Amino acid sequence: MEKKLTREEAKKRIEWLRKEIWRHNYLYYVLNKPEISDEEYDKLMEELRRLEEQFPEFITPDSPTQRVGAPPAKEFKTVRHVKPMLSLDAVHKEEEIRAFDRRVKKELGVENVEYAAEPKLDGLSVELIYEDGRYVRGSTRGDGVNGEDVTENIKTIRAVPLVLRDEEIPLPKMLAVRGEVIMHIKDFEELNKELIQRGEEPLANPRNAAAGSLRRLDPNETAQRPLDIFFYEIMHVEGDGIKIETQWEALQALKKWGLKINPLAKLCKNIEEAIEYHHEMEKKREMLDYEIDGVVIKVNHLDYQEKLGAKTRSPRWAVAYKFPPRKEETQILDIVVGVGRTGILTPVALLKPVDVKGVTVSRATLHNEDYIKEKDIRIGDWVRVARAGDVIPEVVEVIKEKRTGKEKEFRMPKRCPVCGSHVVKEGAYYRCTGGLSCPAQLKRSIEHFASKNAMDIEGLGGKTVELLVEKGLIKRISDIYRLTKRDLLHLPRFAEKSAKNLIEAIEKSKNKGLARLIFALGIPNVGEHTARILAEKFKSIDRLMNATEAELLAIKEIGPETASSIVNFFREERNRKEIEELKKLGVKMEYEEEKGKLKGKVFVFTGALKDFTREEAKELVEKEGGIVANSVSRNVDYVVVGEKPGSKYEKAKELGLKIIGEEEFKKLLGIEKKEEKEEERGKILTLDEFIKMKRNTK
Ligand code: IVH
Numbered sequence: 001m002e003k004k005l006t007r008e009e010a011k012k013r014i015e016w017l018r019k020e021i022w023r024h025n026y027l028y029y030v031l032n033k034p035e036i037s038d039e040e041y042d043k044l045m046e047e048l049r050r051l052e053e054q055f056p057e058f059i060t061p062d063s064p065t066q067r068v069g070a071p072p073a074k075e076f077k078t079v080r081h082v083k084p085m086l087s088l089d090a091v092h093k094e095e096e097i098r099a100f101d102r103r104v105k106k107e108l109g110v111e112n113v114e115y116a117a118e119p120k121l122d123g124l125s126v127e128l129i130y131e132d133g134r135y136v137r138g139s140t141r142g143d144g145v146n147g148e149d150v151t152e153n154i155k156t157i158r159a160v161p162l163v164l165r166d167e168e169i170p171l172p173k174m175l176a177v178r179g180e181v182i183m184h185i186k187d188f189e190e191l192n193k194e195l196i197q198r199g200e201e202p203l204a205n206p207r208n209a210a211a212g213s214l215r216r217l218d219p220n221e222t223a224q225r226p227l228d229i230f231f232y233e234i235m236h237v238e239g240d241g242i243k244i245e246t247q248w249e250a251l252q253a254l255k256k257w258g259l260k261i262n263p264l265a266k267l268c269k270n271i272e273e274a275i276e277y278h279h280e281m282e283k284k285r286e287m288l289d290y291e292i293d294g295v296v297i298k299v300n301h302l303d304y305q306e307k308l309g310a311k312t313r314s315p316r317w318a319v320a321y322k323f324p325p326r327k328e329e330t331q332i333l334d335i336v337v338g339v340g341r342t343g344i345l346t347p348v349a350l351l352k353p354v355d356v357k358g359v360t361v362s363r364a365t366l367h368n369e370d371y372i373k374e375k376d377i378r379i380g381d382w383v384r385v386a387r388a389g390d391v392i393p394e395v396v397e398v399i400k401e402k403r404t405g406k407e408k409e410f411r412m413p414k415r416c417p418v419c420g421s422h423v424v425k426e427g428a429y430y431r432c433t434g435g436l437s438c439p440a441q442l443k444r445s446i447e448h449f450a451s452k453n454a455m456d457i458e459g460l461g462g463k464t465v466e467l468l469v470e471k472g473l474i475k476r477i478s479d480i481y482r483l484t485k486r487d488l489l490h491l492p493r494f495a496e497k498s499a500k501n502l503i504e505a506i507e508k509s510k511n512k513g514l515a516r517l518i519f520a521l522g523i524p525n526v527g528e529h530t531a532r533i534l535a536e537k538f539k540s541i542d543r544l545m546n547a548t549e550a551e552l553l554a555i556k557e558i559g560p561e562t563a564s565s566i567v568n569f570f571r572e573e574r575n576r577k578e579i580e581e582l583k584k585l586g587v588k589m590e591y592e593e594e595k596g597k598l599k600g601k602v603f604v605f606t607g608a609l610k611d612f613t614r615e616e617a618k619e620l621v622e623k624e625g626g627i628v629a630n631s632v633s634r635n636v637d638y639v640v641v642g643e644k645p646g647s648k649y650e651k652a653k654e655l656g657l658k659i660i661g662e663e664e665f666k667k668l669l670g671i672e673k674k675e676e677k678e679e680e681r682g683k684i685l686t687l688d689e690f691i692k693m694k695r696n697t698k
Contacts, residue, residue: 010055014063017048021064022163026258029159062134062162067155072218074608075646076148081127082176082236085141087313088120088296088320094275097297100319101271104299107308107316114300116247117277118232118265120320122291123182124211126154127235133164133171133257140215144313153214156223157181165258172239177259179231183210184289187226198462199341199447204392206291228290231259246300267300274321282323294322325386327396328361330354332381335366335410339418339440343524345430347372347410349383349395356387364393368428369412376400378407416440421575424568426524426561433568435522436477436578443469445522449477453528454520455509459502467491478581480506514541514591521579523569525562529602529627529635533557534566536600541579541589545570557635596625598668602635603628606649607642609662620669632657640665 138154139147213225299317382402421434450460488499519531552563639652
């Protein structure tokens, strides 16, 4: 093993390691010429991490080890950009780009203009600020003037250097740089696979995935997402010895500072070369591992840019020259209906297979009934299908000239094509009401049924549910209670102990009471809070099952949408049957008066509490029969305000709700008094111990 370093030696080694790691990052991300293998790189990181652990006094915020670990934010702060982050006007045709060039030349009074051209990335625009070469802030574009502070989230992107290089060009005192955060197509596909496996909705396209991933309140979640970035514009720079006169020089400077630019950028001598570049990139597009939807053409000279100026939202010196969408003509052979995991029915066009730029397309989503009506799509129609960055192709238009009169109109079915339950219309969507018995919704229904706040069956999560459904052991909700230890022992994931634990957890869940059961049924629009109210009002599942819409609407907290969801759910014979089955299998459906001093009281938290995490506070409220809601509404009894409260606080004031601080909250729970009592008895508990004790004695 290595010898133990002295403090001084460690400091030196740490500094060397950091420099070396940043150098390899630069070689890998910016120059695309790595000198070492991933394993060797990991070794350097590992050594640095170890030394920093031993000598934490040497940790600095810009150390490459410090990308992750920031705590989750309550909400994003708003920050003002150094100057407005403009958008771009888009053009689609060659004449339009020539007209742009003519306007530019006329305005400048010159014969010819050079352009810097780059791929237009389909991602999310961000601003990064470096002070004295150190990364200090990152924000999303927002409305262009103000954005969201996502400093910690951006820090987790590996291609973002936390310190700039000064080997070839002096460090700027201040640099504001704009770039685009993207997700590579293969990472996006991988992520979607994972999401589907976990029972979550897949994301529509890499851009949404990048935006959603960057804007996680918990930066540690962003860190798990494979994001990348390209930089393309200096918004502001200050510093001695830095002279940048063109966009092209700006790109080279960014690169020298270690900020990755797009290697496909090109300096074009005139508009002809820029048009040529557009064609080249359109061909290249299919080979790239990230999405681009056009090229951006920017006047190269910055003094020309300044002269041309900007309109409110877009500059006069740049334009997005978009690619035509990837479209092909084909025929709709039939329209079928798929049922999603949430019971939503989606019409899908079955197409005569057609190649859309390298991908054979034989199905396209038609979204919903309104979409079909609006575009007047009929079975037998000739249509254009497009793949516009999205993985799921779309029918963009009907070629009406090709109609023969034999085309057939499509109607949404009245019964679910998967389980035969009734279908109801909710806004633009149709939903299958057979939530408890529809195989299309089964995995999701079970996961929800077993989840912590519902029947709380520990061990019955994503992967296990998947396995049980796939092996045919669970075909409907009630099958959960038919599982035996023997069944489980035949499965790959289970051994004696884990099988025993799951069976016990299932058994225990039979006595969770009416409120949890109602929530567990997964009736659309019925959350925990509504479920409790229903349990309290109706006191038995049978009475709730037979409630009329009018009876439900008489309850203050229940609106028309929820009332009709409930009625529709229980009208479905298949659901009623499942509930009967559950009853027969021993699931208790009686209402037990809840005890506790906060019975039925609704709490909302905003801002950070000093002595509890949100989870702890929620647990304490619920132990006393209270309810914690996520958003402020008139139904809320107490709004507990901690440090740096968010917009909920303002809203609570507007609604005139009761607002209390942490101390008062503790009083409501009786925490202070108890603490004193404990002290009287000569035993002083820390708050943590107290919470633990309270949990155990309840
Ligand atoms: S330059 C004032 N260059 O496209 C000009 N923008 O439709 C600033 N975009 O909001 C933008 N790739 O998010 C520029 N190479 C590129 C780009 C690019 C993608 C985005 C950017 C902008 C949007 C405008």
